[in-house]
Each structure stands twice: as structure tokens, then as C-alpha cells.
Amino acid sequence: MNHLFFSHMKKTILVTLAFSIFLLVARAADTPVTIDLSGFADSAQHWYDYKNPRRVMECVPGQKQYAPTLISDIADNILLFQRANGGWPKNYDMQAILTPEQRKAVIESHDHNDTTLDNRTTHTQIVYLAKAYERLGLPSYRYACLRGFDFILDAQLDCGGFPQIWPDPDGYHAFITYNDGVTIGLFGLLRDMAEGRNGFSWMDNTRREQARAALDRGITCLLSTQYTNKQGVLQGWGQQHDPKDMQPALARKYELPSLCGQDTAEIAAFLMEVENPSAEIIRSVKAAVAWLDAVKITGKKLITHDASGTKVADRTVVADLAAPPMWARLYELETNHPIFAGRDGVKHYDIAEIDHNRRNGYDWYGHWALDVLAKQYHAWLEKISAATTSDDFRHDLGKWAVEQMPGGTVTAADGVLTITDTKGCTVWFRQKLTAPLTIRYDATMDSDARVSDLNCFWMASDPGNPADLFHSAHQRNGKFSTYDSLLTYYVGYGGNNNTTTRFRRYDGTGDRPLLPEHEFTDPAHLLQPDRTYAITITVAADGTTTYIRDGETIFAYRDPQPLAEGWFGFRTVKSKIKIENFRVTKN
Missing domain, CATH: 1.50.10.20 (Glycosyltransferase)
Structure with missing residues (x-):
């Protein structure tokens, strides 16, 4: 009896579910x-x-x-x-x-x-x-x-x-x-x-x-182009900037050189959407939001009404303690006073002082930064405080830049980054990284090729172009010696035909010092074919960086001049490596 009852119920549920799906389709x-x-x-x-x-x-x-x-x-x-x-x-x-x-x-x-x-x-x-x-x-x-x-x-x-x-x-x-x-x-x-x-x-x-x-x-x-005032405080942006000096500039006569509440809010919102923001972007957003908060106008609102004795619409700012914050479109440089102008280009500090046409034909006030301050910024702060970036290698190489000598290949598919190399290859993660952080990935040395050189750079930068590692990428071709001028940490795991495992700190001058405690030659610290290694790299706030393999700390180095930001790159030569589960976490 119970069996028949539950069988009937099961059929009823399946029929109901199928009908619901049919209706949705x-x-x-x-x-x-x-x-x-x-x-x-x-x-x-x-x-x-x-x-x-x-x-x-x-x-x-x-x-x-x-x-x-x-x-x-x-x-x-x-x-x-x-x-x-x-x-x-x-x-x-x-x-x-x-x-x-x-x-x-x-x-x-x-x-x-x-x-x-x-x-x-x-x-x-x-x-x-x-x-x-x-x-x-x-x-x-x-x-x-x-x-x-x-x-x-x-x-x-x-x-x-x-x-x-x-x-x-x-x-x-x-x-x-x-x-x-x-x-x-x-x-x-x-x-x-x-x-x-x-x-x-x-x-x-x-x-x-x-x-x-x-x-x-x-x-x-x-x-x-983000404006820095005479006190050295980073603030917002203007509506237009002269590309010669990157400063806010005059456009139409009533668009005076100034900082803009509307455009600053829009730019800050855009920068908050950048995945894994650099230290420069984080600083920029925080400064822009601080400026927007400082110049917000409270206790007032803009109303449209019939001008006195006429039926012509006009705009006036009136007191209203319950009104939400609003922002002026244009703020005077250095003073942060809202400014206004008519087609004569004369600066005023009160919207009532400019001509009727411009007073009503231009958006002098708005609530542009309301969501930025009330919602977006707080969510962004939470996000970057525990920011994680990763690549599941199921799409393409969009997050990576490949520098490889002729004869090799690099692919990303089905969850695996595969580096097949004959003469030398570096695969850079495009996102600039900022300490403190942890880098993790799983790596397997394929026995179909020479088992050697599970290597990597981290916190790498080019002293000639510290803000952009890829500015001079044309000077690097995958050959190992073309990386000597970088400022970076480096581990060559199973290098030199799988006879050495070494840690170096490149100093940016071509010198790559090696300390005795930073070299292993015993089999326990060399590579095995077709074995998957869990690699963890950390860079701490105190300048200590570690390289950990399968839970064992292989290298730990307290840097007196720590590399606090830079790029990460996989490195190998004459081998085939499979990388999975790459992720970077802010500590």
C-alpha cells in the first residue's frame, strides 16, 4: 500500500514539474x-x-x-x-x-x-x-x-x-x-x-x-589626469583635460577649468569595476570618494518653479534639511566652491547670478555620487579587502602574455594551461599584483618532454618602466638572459636539467645573487615526472616572501628592500608543464 502511494506521488510530482517547465519555456x-x-x-x-x-x-x-x-x-x-x-x-x-x-x-x-x-x-x-x-x-x-x-x-x-x-x-x-x-x-x-x-x-x-x-x-x-591640489591632496577629475599637461581645461565658455562632481563619480564607479585593482587604482578610488564626500551639498535641493510673475520655468536652490545629498557639476580648483557661468564665461558662485538660459539649460546640480558613496564604495572596500583573482583555463589566454622562443606553444583549454617549450618561455599574468598576497597553483611535469625547470617570477617589474612590465616586452623573447634586467623574485625548481633548485632576487641591474642557503641539489627537492605539485607563494606585509611546495616551505626570505608590487610569470625551457587552479588572494 505504502509502495503504491509513494509511486503515485512520485509520478504526480514529475508530471507537475514537467508541466511547469513547459510553461516557463x-x-x-x-x-x-x-x-x-x-x-x-x-x-x-x-x-x-x-x-x-x-x-x-x-x-x-x-x-x-x-x-x-x-x-x-x-x-x-x-x-x-x-x-x-x-x-x-x-x-x-x-x-x-x-x-x-x-x-x-x-x-x-x-x-x-x-x-x-x-x-x-x-x-x-x-x-x-x-x-x-x-x-x-x-x-x-x-x-x-x-x-x-x-x-x-x-x-x-x-x-x-x-x-x-x-x-x-x-x-x-x-x-x-x-x-x-x-x-x-x-x-x-x-x-x-x-x-x-x-x-x-x-x-x-x-x-x-x-x-x-x-x-x-x-x-x-x-x-x-586625476587632479592633485597645491597641498598635494589627490582629488577628482574635470570634464575635460588638456593632453599636454593633463590638467582640467576650459571647454565651452560656461565650462570653466574645474573639477566635476558628475564625471568624478562616473570615473570612480568605473575604476571600482576593475578586477584585481593595482595599488594606484585603489589609491585613486579612495581619493576620489574622499573628495566626493567632502564636497557633497546637504540641507539643500534644486527646484524648478514658475519665475515670479511669469509662467516661465526657472531653477532655484532652496533649503531642505530632509533632502538627500547633491553635488555641483563644477567645483573651483583649490577652493572646492561650486561655480557657475553663462555664455559670457564670467565665473559666479551662485546659480541665481547667471542668465536664465544657462541656469535652466545645463545640469548644474545632480545626485550623481549618491549610489557611489552609499552603496558601491562600501561593497568595493569589502571586495578588495579579500580580493581573489583566478583563471580556470577554460576559455583562452586573455589574462596572460606569452613570451616564447620559436618552436613552442602555450594553450589554455579544459581547465589546463599547457606550456610546451623547446628554447625558452615565460607566461606572464597580466594583472599587476600588490602585497600582501598569496599565489597558488598546481603544476605537473609531463613525462612526454624533458622533466626540468618548473620556474617562476613574482613581484617582477622593469626598472626602466616600473608601472608597465609590458612597455618593453618587445625586448624580451623568451630567452632566459633577456630577463636579467628585471627586479624580481625567482625560483628555478629542478633547473639545469633537474639538478638544482634555487631562489634568487634579481636586483634590476643584471645581478642575480645566490646565497648558499637558497640552493638544493638533493633528489627530495628536484622534480619527478607526472607528479602534481601544489605550489604556494606568499609575500607578507613585513617583506617576507616564501615558496612552499606541497605544504613544505622550501624558501623563506626576509627582504630588507621588499618588492611590494609587480607581476607573476611561469617560466620554463625545453619541457612540458601543465598548470591548473591558478589563484591569487589578497592577505
Whole structure:
């Protein structure tokens, strides 16, 4: 009886579960597929609300739009607007159903050089096309997307930032532009390309490497343009910076050299998304948040009302003790006073003192940093306090830089990094590491090749370019002697045809001193074929670094001049090594 009862219950549960799954699948099939269009809102709003004689065409009364579900129609519109140089003009609606006359005007302007990065233009078109290609597979979308990518690479300034327009920018258009989401929008795009996410799963490795290099240069630019006041205090960013001296600069007459609450919040939020941030990035974020907290405005709010005796809308700041904090858009350098200006360029300290047009036609106040201070920053602090980075080796070599003599290969697949070498190879983890930390991985010497040289560098840097190990990577080719000039810790485990295991500290001058206590030659400290070794490397806050194999401390060294940051790299020659479970943990 009990058996029959439970058998019946089991069948009922299975039928119910199957029916539930059927309903979920059916509902998913009925859900319209769309691609986010919010990135086009800024330009579209300018097209509909403001006339401009320099545009090739204007909107018409009752201009219709494609429904968001009509992905191919919107993507074809984006193809239509793309200029011959690969970029896009601003202040048009990518969703608009164009009249024959409008369409003709766009086609005839194909060769115009009115392309820009302003008002969230070009990077948003590339993102949409990437996602459209991922969904629909039309080669024309992929081709246009890559042309747009080449346009962005061409537009990047030597300092790593981006101008407002390209090509041939002049005046403030040639400045590093953080205003209107220009630079951070592009950096987000480059990050997604480099990581093959958010629509770019199809991106080839060569393009991903180009995107990663461009992003690295861009982040260097961000750190270089962060303003330091005369007291030496690191603060925020301006809306635009002169690439000659990296200082905040004048743009339009009412956009005075200043620090910007809106852009500083946006940049800080972006930097908090960087995985395994360097010491420089951590310092930058903390300084930016401290500045945002110091300049927040409390007990006041901005209201819009009818001007006295009229029906014309006007803006006024009024007292309100219950109002959430807000930030001024522009803060005076050195004093941190909110500043305002009209088209005459005269500085004022009260929004009421500038003309009605500018007072109401520009976002002088906002709550831009509210989430940064209330939520994002605290979560970020918790994350970096116990930050862990890893690679499961199930995708590609995107996190690694390979320097190898001809004849060898390096692959990452199915959870294993495999280094097969004939003449010398170093595989660098791209992320710069900061002590205190612990590095762990499992390594196996494959008996199909010579069993020798399970080696590694850690906390490595190039004294000639300490901020960027890869700046002079072209001078290293995998040959061991090309690494002599580095400043680094190094272990050669089972080196010299598996006869020695040694620890060295390279001093950056070519000298690699070896102390007697830092060398083993006995079999217990040499390699065995097809044995998996659990390697743990630590760098402590007091300058002590250890190399641990299978729980046994092989080397421990208290450095009087500790290497507190740098890069990690696997190293071998004439062998085949399999690496698994690589991870780095902040201590």
C-alpha cells in the first residue's frame, strides 16, 4: 500500500514539474527579444528637441520609430548612418523610421567627416551591432562593428584618453573628454571587447588584445589626469583635460577649468569595476570618494518653479534639511566652491547670478555620487579587502602574455594551461599584483618532454618602466638572459636539467645573487615526472616572501628592500608543464 502511494506521488510530482517547465519555456518564447536602446537616448533627444543647420537632415513632425523588437531594422539604420571612416555622427535617432528624403540625405553624407564620440555616440552603435550580430549572425553587422572598433583605436590619443570628436579635432574638441560619457563609455566598450562579453563573444583574440592594450593605456590616462591640489591632496577629475599637461581645461565658455562632481563619480564607479585593482587604482578610488564626500551639498535641493510673475520655468536652490545629498557639476580648483557661468564665461558662485538660459539649460546640480558613496564604495572596500583573482583555463589566454622562443606553444583549454617549450618561455599574468598576497597553483611535469625547470617570477617589474612590465616586452623573447634586467623574485625548481633548485632576487641591474642557503641539489627537492605539485607563494606585509611546495616551505626570505608590487610569470625551457587552479588572494 505504502509502495503504491509513494509511486503515485512520485509520478504526480514529475508530471507537475514537467508541466511547469513547459510553461516557463512557452512564456520565454512569447517574450519579445530586444537589445537595449538607452545608449541612443542622449543623441535622439538632441535631434528631436534642438534644430541644427549643420545636420544633414532634421526630424519631421510625428517622426515614427521602429519598435525595439525590430532589431534588424534598427541595426540596418545604424549601418546607414555609419560614415566611410567607420564612425558615426551625433544627434540623430537610430530608432527613427526615416522618410525617403531623410534616407537620401544620410546616404549622400556617407563621406562626411562629422563623426564624433560625443553624446554617447559611436561606442553605443558598436555595442548594438555586436549584439545584433551575436543574435542574427549577419556578416554586415560584424564588419561594421569592426570598422567602428578601428575608428576608436585611431581616435585614441597618445596619452590614452579620447577627444570629443574625430578626425581632425581642434580647440577643446581635441582635449581628453570625460564629459557626456565619452571616455568612460569607450572604456566600458574596450573592457567588454577584451573580455569577450556583453555581445563580443565572437571577437577574435587579436582584436581582444588590441582592446586590452587600449584599455590599459586609457586607465593610465585616468590615473594621470586625476587632479592633485597645491597641498598635494589627490582629488577628482574635470570634464575635460588638456593632453599636454593633463590638467582640467576650459571647454565651452560656461565650462570653466574645474573639477566635476558628475564625471568624478562616473570615473570612480568605473575604476571600482576593475578586477584585481593595482595599488594606484585603489589609491585613486579612495581619493576620489574622499573628495566626493567632502564636497557633497546637504540641507539643500534644486527646484524648478514658475519665475515670479511669469509662467516661465526657472531653477532655484532652496533649503531642505530632509533632502538627500547633491553635488555641483563644477567645483573651483583649490577652493572646492561650486561655480557657475553663462555664455559670457564670467565665473559666479551662485546659480541665481547667471542668465536664465544657462541656469535652466545645463545640469548644474545632480545626485550623481549618491549610489557611489552609499552603496558601491562600501561593497568595493569589502571586495578588495579579500580580493581573489583566478583563471580556470577554460576559455583562452586573455589574462596572460606569452613570451616564447620559436618552436613552442602555450594553450589554455579544459581547465589546463599547457606550456610546451623547446628554447625558452615565460607566461606572464597580466594583472599587476600588490602585497600582501598569496599565489597558488598546481603544476605537473609531463613525462612526454624533458622533466626540468618548473620556474617562476613574482613581484617582477622593469626598472626602466616600473608601472608597465609590458612597455618593453618587445625586448624580451623568451630567452632566459633577456630577463636579467628585471627586479624580481625567482625560483628555478629542478633547473639545469633537474639538478638544482634555487631562489634568487634579481636586483634590476643584471645581478642575480645566490646565497648558499637558497640552493638544493638533493633528489627530495628536484622534480619527478607526472607528479602534481601544489605550489604556494606568499609575500607578507613585513617583506617576507616564501615558496612552499606541497605544504613544505622550501624558501623563506626576509627582504630588507621588499618588492611590494609587480607581476607573476611561469617560466620554463625545453619541457612540458601543465598548470591548473591558478589563484591569487589578497592577505
